[in-house]
Amino acid sequence: MGLRLHVDGDCVRGNVTFDDRHEGAPGIVHGGAIATVLDDTLGLLLVVLGTPAVTANLSVDYRAPALLQTEMIVERWLEQRVDRKLHLRADLSIDGQPVAQARALFLAVEVAHFEKGGRTLLPNWADWGPSL
Ligand SMILES: CCCCC/C=C\C/C=C\C/C=C\C/C=C\CCCC(=O)SCCNC(=O)CCNC(=O)[C@H](O)C(C)(C)COP(=O)(O)OP(=O)(O)OC[C@H]1O[C@@H](n2cnc3c(N)ncnc32)[C@H](O)[C@@H]1OP(=O)(O)O
Structure with missing residues (x-):
């Protein structure tokens, strides 16, 4: 993407910038692709916050058609944190006009949560604490 x-x-x-692989309705980005970008890139925010966490809930408001081949700006930030609950926001816009706005509840987890997938985690993940 x-x-x-x-x-x-x-x-x-x-x-x-989405391309033809992400098309839903003709010429318009599929809503699932938008949700994926909004959710997945919240992961980088978790690194900034130093908190391993997973999406418990994601809600997306689609405010305007997201056109293919059009550069969009994504912004994500922490709205509120209460114990393990991270209330995150992510916005997608074109030229300052909102295209999609997401609210997400992430729950902080121990790094061991990611070992359930059976993959070998990068060594530095061992130092990555939930910072609760
Ligand atoms: C310094 C080194 C850094 C190295 C790192 C480097 C790079 C890292 C790069 C990227 C980052 C990597 C990873 C980032 C991770 C993800 C990013 C992508 C996001 C995803 O793609 S992630 C996949 C989809 N996601 C899941 O796979 C979650 C499946 N799920 C579960 O694993 C459990 O479900 C879990 C853990 C969520 C909760 O389970 P749990 O047992 O821990 O907690 P529990 O259920 O007790 O809930 C506790 C309190 O949360 C409330 N609560 C729970 N769920 C709620 C809901 N849905 N809505 C409203 N409230 C909810 C309860 O009501 C209770 O509230 P209260 O305490 O008030 O009663």
């Missing part, structure tokens, strides 16, 4: 991200303080920003 050509997603490029950078950290800006405690916010994560990036650019994404």
